[in-house]
Amino acid sequence: MTRSSSLIAPQPLASERMPLGVTPDSAACWEVDLSAMRALVDRVAAGGDWTGWVAALLHGARIIDVNARGLELVGSPVARDSMIGQPVASFCPPESWAILAELIVAVASDRPDHAVQSRGINSFMFRNAVLTVWGAPGDARPDIVWVAVDGEMADDRSFWSVRASEQRYRRLIHHxxxxxxxxxxxxxxxxxxxxxxxxxxxxxxxxxxxxxxxxxxxxxxxxxxxxxxxxxxxxxxxxxxxxxxxxxxxxxxxxxxxxxxxxxxxxxxxxxxxxxxxxxxxxxxxxxxxxxxxxxxxxxxxxxxxxxxVTERLRTEAELRQLQADYARASRIVTLGELASSIAHEVNQPLAAIAMNADTSLRWLSREEPNLDKVRQLNARIAESARHASDIVQRIRGMASRHLPEPVPVDFNAVIEQAMLFICHEVEARAIRLSVTLDIGVPRVLGDRVQLQQVIVNLLVNALQAVAPRGFGEGRIALATGKAPDGAVFFTIHDNGPGIAEADLPRIFDGFFTTKPDGMGIGLELCQSIIAAHGGTISASNAAEGGAVFRISIPPVEA
Known part of the structure; x- marks a missing residue:
């Protein structure tokens, strides 16, 4: 490249010109001509405000000489001809422009008080890099400054290899x-x-x-x-x-x-x-x-x-949650259908009590001297039975209703007790021995009460169906809750039925897998998805003494 005729003839970068603190062998050094930028330097030094002066200065300041270390950073000694006469901005990383421009103005505008200026910089080439700018003694060459960068080399890459990598990175990012x-x-x-x-x-x-x-x-x-x-x-x-x-x-x-x-x-x-x-x-x-x-x-x-x-993703997730809620509701309705006789019996109990107490109350009122105290007592029983019937209906409506999950802190023991109300008649009718051991010290869990209740009811119904066809002995189902060593709340249900075939254990929670002739295979798969949504796990195994064991583990609400 041919040098511009306006450039001052370069002189060798002698080591004795370098100020104290700049190591001649390790510092990369450039000699820079500011003659084309003298008016800008003076204006900035005088406090003039001009947007973009940093870029203008470094694009107008020209390199007129470079030492061997500076050439090594560029890539090779043959790079000298391509560097001489080029703007300083072409070889200074943009993140250091502001610091370099400020040091150049300080040195070039007020000698000898600001003859040497240094400042630490971030550099991809050096660790603990220091940028130093100085000028010639006195006013011998007022438009010439020297720029040096010193520090420990971060790696053996050259300026151009790093710059080329940076450009590839920028092109990649932009595309x-x-x-x-x-x-x-x-x-x-x-x-x-x-x-x-x-x-x-x-x-x-x-x-x-x-x-x-x-x-x-x-x-x-x-x-x-x-x-x-x-x-x-x-x-x-x-x-x-x-x-x-x-x-x-x-x-x-x-x-x-x-x-x-x-x-x-x-x-x-x-x-x-x-x-x-x-x-x-x-x-x-x-x-x-x-x-x-x-x-x-x-x-x-x-x-x-x-x-x-993520607009479409959130919309799809909302639709998926709605589908899952509808799927769960359909499963609950199927379960309620299986428990129709128990539900009818449970509803009939308070209704029969209401009818009986109402008839008795009428008889007391029909006497020549009505016994108002007795009638008042019977009416209280009628009201209590009505509330009981209402509670039963509300519980059934809650199971059958369409709703999105509402996670709140819930008492897991209370969920189990409410679920047991759906199958208590079946247990009594089949003379099944039901043992319940609930740990009153378990913490609350964060969950949806209806969904958790649905899981327990499904497992109870499966256990009832497993022990029903025994034909001998006594059917037994054992429920228990407790706190695991990791703080999780666990629930186990163990029946003394035939257990689960070893070949079926790996598939027991798969969708549409069932061993029942009239089963749909959605109950256990739904139980697993509900428990997973609560951050927990569900597993199935066979007990050593016989029968199947299902175990649920859910993190406490504090987690």
Missing amino acids: LPGALLQVDARPMGAAFYQLRSEGVTDIRAYLDAHPDLVDHACQVVRVTDANGGAAALFGVAGVADLVGPVEYIFALAPDTARRVTTAHFEGRRSVVELMKLKTFDGRVIDAELTVTFPTPPESLDITLLTIED
Whole structure:
């Protein structure tokens, strides 16, 4: 490459020119001509405010000489001809532009007081990198400065290999189908440093008292780059439309902005949030936001935001939950049908009591001297029986109703007791011995009462059907609850029926698998899905003394 005639003739980069602290053999050094930028340097030094002066200075400042170490960073000694006469910006990573420009202005504008300026920088080439700028003694060459970077080499890659890798990375990111935004969150880093120096440690409490800090964050934290996927997601013509404050991302999700701010202050590496997002073309979508914060020695000006449109996924999940609820309801109705005789008997008991007490009350009233005290007592019994009948109907309606799961802290022992009411007549009618051992010390579990009740009823009905055709001896069913060593609440049901065939054990919870001639094979599969949705497990085995054992384990509500 031919040098521009305006460049000052280069002189060798002699080691004696290097200031104290710069190691000649390890420092990469460049001689830089500022003559074309003298007016800009003077203007900035005088306090002039000009947007973009950093980039203008480093693109106008030209390299006129480089030492061997600087050539090694570029790739090879033959790179010298391609480097001479080029802008400094071509060989300085953008994350260091601001620091280099400030040091150049300080050195070039006020000699000898600012003859040497140094500052630590983040560098992908060096560990503990130090950037140093100095000028010639006196006013011998006022438009010439020397720039050196010194430190321990991070690896043996050259500047160009790293830059080529970076360009490949950028091309890859820009062509990813997902939405990716690059954000500069450093302004909040400075704000957080100030808060910590003032003794703030609980950022949540501070944001309660100063909610405007989140608004400030949304204004000073800026999107600096984005890919095509982000442009498509937000409905804009190009990524340039997305560059600017991040407030448009959190316009419909101030709580998300608060949680992201909290995560940043607390030094978390990443945070994932579901949020509502309004696009530039007016759509409102459900989005999953992932924020990844940088940690030293990474470039602190690069925080990555990935955004996924999950509107269809959430809609599909809601429809799936509705289908599962309908499926569970259908299974409950089938179970209630199997228990129709027990339900009829249970309802008939309070109705018969009501009829009998009403007839007796009428007889007492028909006497010449009505016994009002006796009538009052009978009416109280009628009211009690009516409430009992109402409770039975409500319990049946609860089992048959259509509803989405409502997880709340529930007493698992109470769920079992309520489920037993559905089969108590069957137990009595078949003379089955039912033993119940409930641990009153078990903690509550987080679950849906109707769904858990459905699981217990299904297992009880299966146990009843297993012991019914014994034809000899006594049918027995044992229920028990307790607390496992890991803190989980467990429930076991053990019958003395024929047990489960060993070949069927691996498939016992498969959908539509059944050993009953008239079975549908949905009961146990549904039980497993309900327990899994509660974060628990269900298993089946054969007891050594005979019969089948089903065991349910559910984490306590504290977990």
